Amino acid sequence: MTRSRVVAATFGAAAHQYERHATAQAHAAQRLMARIQAHAWPNSMKILEIGCGTGVLSRALLRRFPECRLLCTDLSDRMVQQARCNGSEWHQVSFAVMDGEQLAVTRGWDLIVSSLTWQWFVTPLETFARVGRLLNPDGRLMVVTLGDQNFHEWRQLHTRAGLSHGMPDYPSMAAWRALLTPPACVEEEFLSQDHPSPLAFLQHLRTLGANQPRAGYPPLAAGTLRRLLRTAPHGITTSYHLIFLDARAPFFSHDSGRVSLQTSAGDEHAGQVHFYPKLAMRP
Numbered sequence: 001m002t003r004s005r006v007v008a009a010t011f012g013a014a015a016h017q018y019e020r021h022a023t024a025q026a027h028a029a030q031r032l033m034a035r036i037q038a039h040a041w042p043n044s045m046k047i048l049e050i051g052c053g054t055g056v057l058s059r060a061l062l063r064r065f066p067e068c069r070l071l072c073t074d075l076s077d078r079m080v081q082q083a084r085c086n087g088s089e090w091h092q093v094s095f096a097v098m099d100g101e102q103l104a105v106t107r108g109w110d111l112i113v114s115s116l117t118w119q120w121f122v123t124p125l126e127t128f129a130r131v132g133r134l135l136n137p138d139g140r141l142m143v144v145t146l147g148d149q150n151f152h153e154w155r156q157l158h159t160r161a162g163l164s165h166g167m168p169d170y171p172s173m174a175a176w177r178a179l180l181t182p183p184a185c186v187e188e189e190f191l192s193q194d195h196p197s198p199l200a201f202l203q204h205l206r207t208l209g210a211n212q213p214r215a216g217y218p219p220l221a222a223g224t225l226r227r228l229l230r231t232a233p234h235g236i237t238t239s240y241h242l243i244f245l246d247a248r249a250p251f252f253s254h255d256s257g258r259v260s261l262q263t264s265a266g267d268e269h270a271g272q273v274h275f276y277p278k279l280a281m282r283p
């Protein structure tokens, strides 16, 4: 099975229970939504969502922009089915099973959004540039993804035990800032969750379908994993490293094989870091 099929199947298996456990994901979508609402938009805007999952962000978009036309896409057909079920009262929504790195859509979007999906891409930076070309001349590509410090506590637990971890290598703030120079906006936030044990953290990832390690990671032997889990007997805090990207069209060009971005003026950026109180975990 290819990696993308494995990722789709793992998320698909969690689709029925995803929203009961996706507290941090709901928070990230809410934060992205606040950024979207800060801009002015045409009344009957066309929105493309990449990696809609069960429709957490989709429903927020529809509540805020009831006149919009929205295409919700996801790699996992079961996620798309669940999103369709959850948003059945809206008529201006279409759904499609689609790989966000190989979108089969035409140009002409006012807003392209994605919440906590970009980190699953094989080539996140290049894909950002490619997807941006699908925007209308005044359109925006607005994404929240995970950064290189995501779950740094979990990484440290492994490092201290002399083990390698299965967390993927996500692009850093510096990498995104090198790609998206001002006036495009690149900001980060950290969001922490307490788990009663390291095992509870792993089980939490499984309930979300987000338990696929990076490609090629050999799983730890059972005994090694047990020893590792015993190194944090009083539980573990894990922090999401959220990176918010906001770039306006027209900004993409290819220059001798390198992706370069030309952002249009007028946006404000602060590049601030926000820390939020820990999220309460549902039992």
Ligand SMILES: C[S@@+](CC[C@H](N)C(=O)[O-])C[C@H]1O[C@@H](n2cnc3c(N)ncnc32)[C@H](O)[C@@H]1O
Pocket (backbone or CB within 6 Å): 004, 007, 008, 011, 012, 022, 025, 026, 029, 050, 051, 052, 053, 054, 055, 056, 057, 073, 074, 075, 076, 079, 098, 099, 100, 101, 114, 115, 116, 117, 120, 121, 210
């Ligand atoms: C953590 S969930 C986020 C879902 C939703 N955006 C939310 O905020 O709840 C990640 C989603 O990305 C989807 N996904 C993973 N790789 C993808 C890809 N290459 N193209 C499109 N969707 C992808 C998964 O199927 C899953 O639904």
